[in-house]
Amino acid sequence: MTEEILRSTGLRASYITHLFGMNREVKVVDDVSLSIRKNEVFGIAGESGCGKTTLLKLIAGFCRPPLKVQSGSVEFMGDPGKPLSLLEATDEELYGIRWRQISYIMQGSMNVLNPVRRIYKSFIDFAYPHMGRMAEKDFRDSVTAHLDKLRLGKEVLDSYPHELSGGMRQRVTIGLATICSPSIIIADEPTTALDVVVQRETLGLMKRLQRELGHTIILVTHDLAVHANMADRIAIMYAGTIAEEGSTKDIFEAPAHPYTQHLIRSLPHIGDKERKGYLKGAPPNLADPPAGCRFHPRCPIAIARCAQEAPSLKACSGGTRAACFLAD
Numbered sequence: 141m142t143e144e145i146l147r148s149t150g151l152r153a154s155y156i157t158h159l160f161g162m163n164r165e166v167k168v169v170d171d172v173s174l175s176i177r178k179n180e181v182f183g184i185a186g187e188s189g190c191g192k193t194t195l196l197k198l199i200a201g202f203c204r205p206p207l208k209v210q211s212g213s214v215e216f217m218g219d220p221g222k223p224l225s226l227l228e229a230t231d232e233e234l235y236g237i238r239w240r241q242i243s244y245i246m247q248g249s250m251n252v253l254n255p256v257r258r259i260y261k262s263f264i265d266f267a268y269p270h271m272g273r274m275a276e277k278d279f280r281d282s283v284t285a286h287l288d289k290l291r292l293g294k295e296v297l298d299s300y301p302h303e304l305s306g307g308m309r310q311r312v313t314i315g316l317a318t319i320c321s322p323s324i325i326i327a328d329e330p331t332t333a334l335d336v337v338v339q340r341e342t343l344g345l346m347k348r349l350q351r352e353l354g355h356t357i358i359l360v361t362h363d364l365a366v367h368a369n370m371a372d373r374i375a376i377m378y379a380g381t382i383a384e385e386g387s388t389k390d391i392f393e394a395p396a397h398p399y400t401q402h403l404i405r406s407l408p409h410i411g412d413k414e415r416k417g418y419l420k421g422a423p424p425n426l427a428d429p430p431a432g433c434r435f436h437p438r439c440p441i442a443i444a445r446c447a448q449e450a451p452s453l454k455a456c457s458g459g460t461r462a463a464c465f466l467a468d
C-alpha cells in the first residue's frame with residue numbers, strides 16, 4: 141500500500157457567527173476522515189456549498205474565526221515518524237511547511253496575482269523567502285526553467301498579469317504553487333474560469349508536472365469529468381459529510397451511494413436523447429441539517445432508520461466505501 145502523507149480523523153467544524161445578538165452555527169464539515177497517499181491525485185467532488193473548500197482550508201491548516209474546529213485532527217506526515225498536527229501547529233510551524241511542503245492553488249487564483257507587480261515580482265513575494273539561501277540570480281534561472289515546463293516563455297516574467305491570457309495566468313499560479321517542489325498541492329477549482337480547450341491543456345500540464353515531480357495533488361472541483369481525467373481516487377461530499385470514496389474507476393463503474401449514482405447518471409453522453417432525471421428538493425441548510433443521514437430528505441430509497449441514525453462509511457462489493465445503510 142502506498143505511504144500516507146496526510147490524514148484527517150473525525151473532523152467536525154462549523155462557522156460560528158454572532159450577528160445582532162443572534163448566534164448562528166453552520167455545521168459545514170461533519171465527521172470527515174480521509175487518508176491521502178503520496179504521489180496520488182485525490183479528488184474531492186460535490187455540489188456548491190457542500191463544504192469542499194472549507195475542508196480544504198482545514199486540511200491545509202488555515203483555520204481562522206469564524207471557522208472553528210469542534211473535534212478531530214489533521215496530521216501531515218512530511219517528516220517520517222514525526223507527524224505534524226496541522227490544527228495545533230504554531231504559526232511558525234505552519235510558515236515552515238507552507239510553499240515548501242504544502243502549497244495552495246486557490247479558487248479564482250488567477251485574480252490573486254498583484255495587477256501592479258510584474259510576474260517575477262510575484263515569485264519573489266511568494267516563493268523566494270521559502271527557497272533557503274538561494275542567490276536571486278539562481279532563483280530567476282530556476283523560475284525560468286520551471287515556467288518552461290508549463291510552456292511559458294521567459295518574457296512572461298517581465299509581464300504584468302493583464303498582459304497574459306487567462307490560461308497563461310492560471311499556469312503562472314500553478315508555477316507559483318509548484319516552484320518549491322512541495323509534497324502536497326491543494327488545488328481548489330483550478331480550471332473553473334477557463335474555457336474547455338484551455339482547461340484540458342492546463343490539466344494535462346498539471347498531471348505531467350505531478351508525475352515528474354512526484355507530489356500529491358488534492359483536487360477540488362464539482363466537475364466530475366475533470367476528476368475522471370485527473371484523479372486516482374475520489375471522495376464524494378454531500379452536505380459536509382463524505383458520502384462515498386474509492387478509486388476513480390470504482391466510483392464511475394460501481395457507485396454504491398444513491399447520491400453518487402445520481403451524479404454519475406446525470407453526466408451527459410454523446411447521443412443522449414432523453415432528459416436526465418433530477419433529485420427532488422435542495423441541499424439542506426447546514427445551520428439546521430436534518431437528523432440521521434443528511435441525504436435522507438432527497439434520497440429516493442430512504443427508510444425510516446435513515447431519519448434517525450447517521451450511517452458510517454462501509455466497504456461495498458464494488459470496491460468503494462459508502463455511507464449508506466442500503467449500499468449493496
Ligand code: SF4
Binds near residue numbers: 464467
Ligand atoms: Fe438514502 Fe438512507 Fe442510504 Fe442515506 S442511509 S443514502 S437516506 S438509503
